[in-house]
Amino acid sequence: MDKNMSMTKVVMPEQEPDVRNKNFSEVALGYTKEMAMEEARRCLNCKHKPCMDGCPVNVPIPGFIEKVAEGDFDAAYEIITSENALPAICGRVCPQENQCEGKCVRGIKGEPVAIGRLERFVADHHMANAMPVDVKIEKNGKRVAVVGSGPAGITCAGELIKKGYDVTVFEALHKAGGVLSYGIPEFRLPKDLVAKEIETVEKLGVDIETNVIVGRSVTIDELMEQGYEAVFVGSGAGLPRFLNIPGENLLGVYSANEFLTRVNLMKAYRFPEMPTPIKVGKKVAVVGAGNVAMDAARTAKRLGAEEVYIVYRRSEEELPARKEEVHHAKEEGIIFKLLNNPCAIHGEDGWVKGIEVVKQELGEPDASGRRSPKPVEGSNYVIDVDTVVIAIGQSPNPLIRQTTPGLDTQKWGGIIVEEDTMKTSKEGVYAGGDTVTGAATVILAMGAGKKAAKAIDEYLSK
Numbered sequence: 001m002d003k004n005m006s007m008t009k010v011v012m013p014e015q016e017p018d019v020r021n022k023n024f025s026e027v028a029l030g031y032t033k034e035m036a037m038e039e040a041r042r043c044l045n046c047k048h049k050p051c052m053d054g055c056p057v058n059v060p061i062p063g064f065i066e067k068v069a070e071g072d073f074d075a076a077y078e079i080i081t082s083e084n085a086l087p088a089i090c091g092r093v094c095p096q097e098n099q100c101e102g103k104c105v106r107g108i109k110g111e112p113v114a115i116g117r118l119e120r121f122v123a124d125h126h127m128a129n130a131m132p133v134d135v136k137i138e139k140n141g142k143r144v145a146v147v148g149s150g151p152a153g154i155t156c157a158g159e160l161i162k163k164g165y166d167v168t169v170f171e172a173l174h175k176a177g178g179v180l181s182y183g184i185p186e187f188r189l190p191k192d193l194v195a196k197e198i199e200t201v202e203k204l205g206v207d208i209e210t211n212v213i214v215g216r217s218v219t220i221d222e223l224m225e226q227g228y229e230a231v232f233v234g235s236g237a238g239l240p241r242f243l244n245i246p247g248e249n250l251l252g253v254y255s256a257n258e259f260l261t262r263v264n265l266m267k268a269y270r271f272p273e274m275p276t277p278i279k280v281g282k283k284v285a286v287v288g289a290g291n292v293a294m295d296a297a298r299t300a301k302r303l304g305a306e307e308v309y310i311v312y313r314r315s316e317e318e319l320p321a322r323k324e325e326v327h328h329a330k331e332e333g334i335i336f337k338l339l340n341n342p343c344a345i346h347g348e349d350g351w352v353k354g355i356e357v358v359k360q361e362l363g364e365p366d367a368s369g370r371r372s373p374k375p376v377e378g379s380n381y382v383i384d385v386d387t388v389v390i391a392i393g394q395s396p397n398p399l400i401r402q403t404t405p406g407l408d409t410q411k412w413g414g415i416i417v418e419e420d421t422m423k424t425s426k427e428g429v430y431a432g433g434d435t436v437t438g439a440a441t442v443i444l445a446m447g448a449g450k451k452a453a454k455a456i457d458e459y460l461s462k
Contacts, residue, residue, distance in 0.1 A: 004041035007110030012117050021301050021332035024186040024269040028092075033071070036121040040069035043113045046105055051115060054103040056447030057155075059083045061100055061115055068118055077126040080119060085158040086151065086197045086446065088127065089180060091120025092189050094443045095322050127196055135204055140164035142460050145228040147214045147400070149198070150178020151442045152234030152433030155449030156456075158201045163457050167205075168228075170212040175265060178236050179434075180442070182261040185295050186269040187302070215399030220407075220429060230428045230456045233415060234449060237394040237434035243287065247345030248390070252281065252352035256288070256296045256391035263299055281386030283307045285355045287342055288391035289314075292439075294325040296389045297334045308334050309383060313341035313360050313373040337383065341373060345388055354382040396435045404429075414438055421455035422448055430456055 067076035096116035104112030240255030289312035340357040359379035362371035408425040432448025
């Protein structure tokens with residue numbers, strides 16, 4: 001088979017920016033069969049497989065790409081799902097540029113192979129064409145509880161059910177999926193797709209119980225008393241951080257967590273077909289510049305805001321969001337107010353009327369390696385806005401650590417685990433994902449879920 005030695009990826013079709021910024025349909029439209037096979041032929045099938053070193057769940061990347069190049073998409077799907085239970089999701093939201101594609105040899109002199117786009121294509125093709133398969137799993141009679149149905153929890157549950165355990169997942173919200181359902185907008189990750197991926201795990205026998213808040217409805221100790229022999233905590237990082245500046249309690253100020261949850265779980269993305277459960281003004285400021293900030297800004301635009309600003313205290317070089325997300329935001333008309341740090345939110349009659357910022361200049365790198373911003377004296381000015389979304393990160397909810405004696409946590413709330421096993425200080429309790437690391441990526445959470453499932457199996461097989 002001839003290799004495709006093009007220096008650039010096969011372009012993936014997208015909605016036009018001025019069309020998509022007014023709807024919630026998916027931005028990227030995916031590869032056709034022909035596009036996928038052409039892109040797959042760019043893979044050199046390196047013997048040392050550097051791309052796999054960048055994958056937190058160890059997908060056999062060259063193997064699945066080889067099958068795509070041959071047109072054997074079913075075999076490609078089997079190879080991916082031998083290690084990754086959520087390929088349609090990962091193909092869309094993984095930061096491939098920092099992981100698998102970041103290690104790709106083709107990226108040295110040109111663009112890396114579009115591993116994420118190929119993974120997405122294979123998963124979507126399977127969903128559209130595959131026949132249901134009955135999976136026979138021999139039960140071992142042991143029960144495991146999983147707290148949270150986000151990527152860490154669902155992955156851990158899927159791995160354990162295949163090993164014969166009876167697994168129950170407890171989800172605090174009314175819909176499974178965690179951040180996949182409440183946090184990532186419809187135009188980046190369609191919710192029916194998330195539901196299908198979760199349904200695949202449920203068909204294996206995983207029981208998902210929604211509206212159960214572990215720490216309120218039931219404690220971890222009570223779960224152990226009910227006969228669960230191990231517990232995995234994958235409860236995420238749902239506690240928003242704020243700026244602690246004057247005016248944050250004004251009407252029209254949201255945390256990004258609340259803003260995106262209302263849009264996703266309360267169906268504001270179907271506006272104007274149904275009334276939106278969130279008020280968005282004509283001018284919106286989103287504080288922060290990570291992926292969540294980009295999601296919030298692009299969502300506000302779609303809900304009718306005429307001007308949307310990203311307000312960030314560092315420069316473009318330090319933007320923490322994926323390059324693709326920044327690129328899409330700019331294309332859609334989001335205005336970047338860089339080297340500006342908010343110091344107050346102004347109001348009138350209880351509602352937001354503006355956000356006051358101080359211009360910044362960059363000094364020496366801080367502990368994270370990014371250059372520290374310093375205020376420029378006397379440079380304050382007010383940006384005229386009527387909605388403010390704070391998107392500067394989240395921490396784990398304190399409920400579980402407050403209601404679980406013997407569970408050691410960091411000062412900022414993250415559960416402390418052994419790196420190799422995800423074992424906590426409490427016997428039989430494991431944890432992974434954002435509740436351990438703070439807000440991170442879907443694929444890293446999945447990697448933690450896999451690692452914990454392996455350790456739980458070893459612990460219960462003794």
